[in-house]
Amino acid sequence: xxxxxxxxxxxxxxxxxxxxxxxxxxxxxxxxxxxxxxxxxxxxxxxxxxxxxxxxxxxxxxxxxxxxxxxxxxxxxxxxxxxxxxxxxxxxxxxxxxxxxxxxxxxxxxxxxxxxxxxxxxxxxxxxxxxxxxxxxxxxxxxxxxxxxxxxxxxxxxxxxxxxxxxxxxxxxxxxxxxxxxxxxxxxxxxxxxxxxxxxxxxxxxxxxxxxxxxxxxxxxxxxxxxxxxxxxxxxxxxxxxxxxxxxxxxxxxxxxxxxxxxxxxxxxxxxxxxxxxxxxxxxxxxxxxxxxxxxxxxxxxxxxxxxxxxxxxxxxxxxxxxxxxxxxxxxxxxxxxxxxxxxxxxxxxxxxxxxxxxxxxxxxxxxxxxxxxxxxxxxxxxxxxxxxxxxxxxxxxxxx
Amino acid sequence: xxxxxxxxxxxxxxxxxxxxxxxxxxxxxxxxxxxxxxxxxxxxxxxxxxxxxxxxxxxxxxxxxxxxxxxxxxxxxxxxxxxxxxxxxxxxxxxxxxxxxxxxxxxxxxxxxxxxxxxxxxxxxxxxxxxxxxxxxxxxxxxxxxxxxxxxxxxxxxxxxxxxxxxxxxxxxxxxxxxxxxxxxxxxxxxxxxxxxxxxxxxxxxxxxxxxxxxxxxxxxxxxxxxxxxxxxxxxxxxxxxxxxxxxxxxxxxxxxxxxxxxxxxxxxxxxxxxxxxxxxxxxxxxxxxxxxxxxxxxxxxxxxxxxxxxxxxxxxxxxxxxxxxxxxxxxxxxxxxxxxxxxxxxxxxxxxxxxxxxxxxxxxxxxxxxxxxxxxxxxxxxxxxxxxxxxxxxxxxxxx
Numbered sequence: 001x002x003x004x005x006x007x008x009x010x011x012x013x014x015x016x017x018x019x020x021x022x023x024x025x026x027x028x029x030x031x032x033x034x035x036x037x038x039x040x041x042x043x044x045x046x047x048x049x050x051x052x053x054x055x056x057x058x059x060x061x062x063x064x065x066x067x068x069x070x071x072x073x074x075x076x077x078x079x080x081x082x083x084x085x086x087x088x089x090x091x092x093x094x095x096x097x098x099x100x101x102x103x104x105x106x107x108x109x110x111x112x113x114x115x116x117x118x119x120x121x122x123x124x125x126x127x128x129x130x131x132x133x134x135x136x137x138x139x140x141x142x143x144x145x146x147x148x149x150x151x152x153x154x155x156x157x158x159x160x161x162x163x164x165x166x167x168x169x170x171x172x173x174x175x176x177x178x179x180x181x182x183x184x185x186x187x188x189x190x191x192x193x194x195x196x197x198x199x200x201x202x203x204x205x206x207x208x209x210x211x212x213x214x215x216x217x218x219x220x221x222x223x224x225x226x227x228x229x230x231x232x233x234x235x236x237x238x239x240x241x242x243x244x245x246x247x248x249x250x251x252x253x254x255x256x257x258x259x260x261x262x263x264x265x266x267x268x269x270x271x272x273x274x275x276x277x278x279x280x281x282x283x284x285x286x287x288x289x290x291x292x293x294x295x296x297x298x299x300x301x302x303x304x305x306x307x308x309x310x311x312x313x314x315x316x317x318x319x320x321x322x323x324x325x326x327x328x329x330x331x332x333x334x335x336x337x338x339x340x341x342x343x344x345x346x347x348x349x350x351x352x353x354x355x356x357x358x359x360x361x362x363x364x365x366x367x368x369x370x371x372x373x374x375x376x377x378x379x380x381x382x383x384x385x386x387x388x389x390x391x392x393x394x395x396x397x398x399x400x401x
Numbered sequence: 402x403x404x405x406x407x408x409x410x411x412x413x414x415x416x417x418x419x420x421x422x423x424x425x426x427x428x429x430x431x432x433x434x435x436x437x438x439x440x441x442x443x444x445x446x447x448x449x450x451x452x453x454x455x456x457x458x459x460x461x462x463x464x465x466x467x468x469x470x471x472x473x474x475x476x477x478x479x480x481x482x483x484x485x486x487x488x489x490x491x492x493x494x495x496x497x498x499x500x501x502x503x504x505x506x507x508x509x510x511x512x513x514x515x516x517x518x519x520x521x522x523x524x525x526x527x528x529x530x531x532x533x534x535x536x537x538x539x540x541x542x543x544x545x546x547x548x549x550x551x552x553x554x555x556x557x558x559x560x561x562x563x564x565x566x567x568x569x570x571x572x573x574x575x576x577x578x579x580x581x582x583x584x585x586x587x588x589x590x591x592x593x594x595x596x597x598x599x600x601x602x603x604x605x606x607x608x609x610x611x612x613x614x615x616x617x618x619x620x621x622x623x624x625x626x627x628x629x630x631x632x633x634x635x636x637x638x639x640x641x642x643x644x645x646x647x648x649x650x651x652x653x654x655x656x657x658x659x660x661x662x663x664x665x666x667x668x669x670x671x672x673x674x675x676x677x678x679x680x681x682x683x684x685x686x687x688x689x690x691x692x693x694x695x696x697x698x699x700x701x702x703x704x705x706x707x708x709x710x711x712x713x714x715x716x717x718x719x720x721x722x723x724x725x726x727x728x729x730x731x732x733x734x735x736x737x738x739x740x741x742x743x744x745x746x747x748x749x750x751x752x753x754x755x756x757x758x759x760x761x762x763x764x765x766x767x768x769x770x771x772x773x774x775x776x777x778x779x780x781x782x783x784x785x786x787x788x789x790x791x792x793x794x795x796x797x798x799x800x801x802x
Contacts, residue, residue, distance in 0.1 A: 333451070336450075340479060342452040
């Protein structure tokens, strides 16, 4: 018995997705990965360079995160995929035992590299670190993510900033499709050591704001067949309405029994809207980036702790919060930390926001299971609006960045 | 019974010092304060602006700190002593329930203010924050520390940077003496609300590197009578040998039954040497400042984690450490965090160093109690030297800042 338990403990769980409940278009489920379970809808905090900015792993885990996202582009440049692999993979290097998803680098090539050249074969770009030219092909993107040892890898895609010429959107979408196929081949023919642990490869639906293109992309990708599907090329310049319309239109194009991932989104409101349109997974830097800049997300709407009226306020951000940082520190203290330039302020607000995002989706999961997701979403919006501190509505108020 | 326990729990302990053991000149003891016990020799981490830089309170407490130091100069300028008092005092503002010691501002007036004018009455200086002129008298220094609610307040002194002209050292020492007397009067005649909680006032022995002056200062201060005595004006430019000689000479001039505090010192070696010369309390920014700059203090000497040879090193800083950050993260990961500019690296090394300093003095206390402090000190030096990583001795090595 002992031996059998030990054997089971050592056998990594292969990737799988189980739908637990639906409520309208909203879905609650579970993703099994070699490093554990991910409850969906899931918020995945962003550890671009193998660290959630300013926040200790223990706090990330305590916030309720089941999985984190790391960045292929950044990690292949520093410390390099081969070095991470030699050190036992990213889980070992980071001392992060839970699941890791890695994006493929396509988005960062677009946003960070001044010089880049896209050909059929690959994208070549100038490293923002040392100026060297680096080539990233679909096959290399898969190899890098295998070397990192991520539980969920993303295909390499070409991401176009919106608005863009229709022809440009078509070209990038079709190239991304061909790259998806090459990624899948590379993933399936990877050396045994990369395959045996039940890792997954997700495709990325492209097509800009053209629903016909999005549909062509989604159909072609599902014909190839992946373990999950992301919506890419969103939150890149289009309006929020356009984004939500595309999400609403695309989600039903994707297999009902596989996870759907909206990349790089978004505000608490965006998350609830997208969950209501059938999305299962999110990643975003908003909780930590805004936390570092003094903005706290709370049940009563966002609070800009740098505003002067907090200087004398002994109340915590939320006395009822599950988050110790939201309960135990006064707004006056948090305000002081920001005024004094103490990085602890950004750390505490990042923690507050990570908890808030996790609790937002935990409540969404419960609401979906109970068949009252629409009510939960509506109540959240009312609470953000009506219970908001009056002072936060003033002109020196709140800007989410 | 219940009622009596409750009553006792609410009665703050008045300040007192109890000597538990001596071993040569080294002493182990306990300071009782209104916010709890401080085991001596004690290392007091520095929270200049009401926060230990980059480190969460929970980690500071877990490191074993019994007390922290905050800064009168900084807090009176921002957020202001009156504001802290209105918010319930510094313990409440910070959510720090353990003892707090505050320095008087004398040292910061010397080191941070470009323009300052010392008269018999007070020191007037230009705020480094907004350029306004601020006056700090002995009476105001006591009032500010009472408003902050610190468990241990320090007299206002004039601190002279060494080397200095003898006449200048004499003048500053004698002024500091007269200010000590005024501080005591102000402290004793303070409104009831400041006195009833058993707070303490320490004097500061001055006199530069002139032992005769130091003796005059120590005698005069003990004649006035304080609850503890600090050695000030050290670690301000003199050599380490001079500092230790002054410590060795001054400690015996101070009452045996009261705590002795060496301000602003120092390296792990400095601490052990000073404990061996009869010092009970230390504060220093070295653990956190060096941590932020990539230097870890360990049982095997200091390690500069930014050195290139750590990039592929899977070993933790110290697998046997009580500190989770020293045990659970590889040198390769810590190196990566610094290379990548992730502030988490500085946070983790600051935590490592805070634990190391606490453990260094915890072991000193145990050694003193066991009558083997000289052995412990000697073994520590041998271990720092002989078990040091060979690579750390190279020219790109280790510079404590």
